[in-house]
Amino acid sequence: MRALLAMLLLALSLGAHAGLEPLNFDSPEQARRYQELLRELRCTVCQNESLAESKAELAKDMRLRIHQMMLEGQTDAQIKEFLVSRYGDFVLYAPPFQPNTWVLWLGPGVVLLIGLGAMLMVLRKRARALPADAGGIED
Amino acid sequence: MWRYALPLLVVIALGVLLFQGIGRDPSTLPSPLIDHPVPAFELGTLADPSVRVSQQDLLGEPYLLNVFASWCATCHLEHPVLKAFAEEGVARLIGLNWKDQPDDAKRWLVRAGDPYALILADESGAVGIDLGVYGTPETFLIDANGVIRFKHVGELTDAVIEREIRPRLLAWSDGAAP
Numbered sequence: 001m002r003a004l005l006a007m008l009l010l011a012l013s014l015g016a017h018a019g020l021e022p023l024n025f026d027s028p029e030q031a032r033r034y035q036e037l038l039r040e041l042r043c044t045v046c047q048n049e050s051l052a053e054s055k056a057e058l059a060k061d062m063r064l065r066i067h068q069m070m071l072e073g074q075t076d077a078q079i080k081e082f083l084v085s086r087y088g089d090f091v092l093y094a095p096p097f098q099p100n101t102w103v104l105w106l107g108p109g110v111v112l113l114i115g116l117g118a119m120l121m122v123l124r125k126r127a128r129a130l131p132a133d134a135g136g137i138e139d
Numbered sequence: 140m141w142r143y144a145l146p147l148l149v150v151i152a153l154g155v156l157l158f159q160g161i162g163r164d165p166s167t168l169p170s171p172l173i174d175h176p177v178p179a180f181e182l183g184t185l186a187d188p189s190v191r192v193s194q195q196d197l198l199g200e201p202y203l204l205n206v207f208a209s210w211c212a213t214c215h216l217e218h219p220v221l222k223a224f225a226e227e228g229v230a231r232l233i234g235l236n237w238k239d240q241p242d243d244a245k246r247w248l249v250r251a252g253d254p255y256a257l258i259l260a261d262e263s264g265a266v267g268i269d270l271g272v273y274g275t276p277e278t279f280l281i282d283a284n285g286v287i288r289f290k291h292v293g294e295l296t297d298a299v300i301e302r303e304i305r306p307r308l309l310a311w312s313d314g315a316a317p
Contacts, residue, residue, distance in 0.1 A: 045274055058264070061238075061267075065268055084171065086178075088168055
């Protein structure tokens with residue numbers, strides 16, 4: 001039973017680091033920062049995976065570069081800026097708010113407003129039509 | 140009137156927006172390096188790792204930088220196009236052998252023919268990251284001042300050379316400032 005439990009725990013701990021290389025960090029805080037940063041960055045060859053989960057060779061190279069930059073004392077913002085300057089905004093999972101992404105960020109809100117407006121118009125029209133209607137609700 | 144016109148307009152606007160996406164390859168990323176200088180690098184050549192070449196050494200004339208690897212099937216496909224381009228001699232063809240075993244690359248070039256004036260060996264892929272390379276083949280057109288002017292991702296074809304590369308090279312050789 002104990003052996004089984006040990007195996008289970010081992011399997012779980014392996015899963016948590018799947019696809020990632022063992023790396024040394026200056027502090028646990030830095031290791032946490034690294035993990036968080038990877039989740040915000042996209043693998044450029046396997047576009048629907050983040051750098052935290054991708055097993056692609058290029059993703060590994062990008063992780064090693066990020067790790068190296070972190071050990072050199074660069075901030076998250078500097079590392080992101082470097083990757084954006086090489087691969088474009090695409091590497092960021094959350095695209096920045098700028099003119100070419102306004103439609104992306106604001107579009108859903110605008111569509112929602114149009115829908116609400118249309119609904120209000122229809123409801124008002126109905127409310128106006130009802131009193132004139134002799135039958136009212138029973139109609 | 141508006142009751143019918145408005146939905147129609149919305150549908151047309153949406154149609155125009157979505158139509159623009161048709162035919163675009165979502166895996167092709169626009170390079171932010173266009174109109175920026177080639178990132179600084181220093182690499183050994185494939186022939187001799189002790190011969191170091193930096194981006195400074197390549198200034199003075201435009202060149203085509205082709206990122207390739209012996210393990211990359213699409214690179215094999217575009218190889219005849221590169222050979223024809225090199226034979227024509229309109230610009231230098233420089234290779235960046237990316238994430239490859241030097242011996243594999245050399246063996247493949249002996250078999251397929253070596254059209255490159257110079258091949259830089261980027262075995263670790265570090266310079267590739269600096270160039271924003273995310274797959275092979277990729278081809279950069281760089282002007283005499285070392286500024287990247289055009290990038291093509293994927294197989295280089297005659298059509299791309301005629302449409303994008305040759306007109307630029309001709310314009311530069313006519314004396315127009317690159």
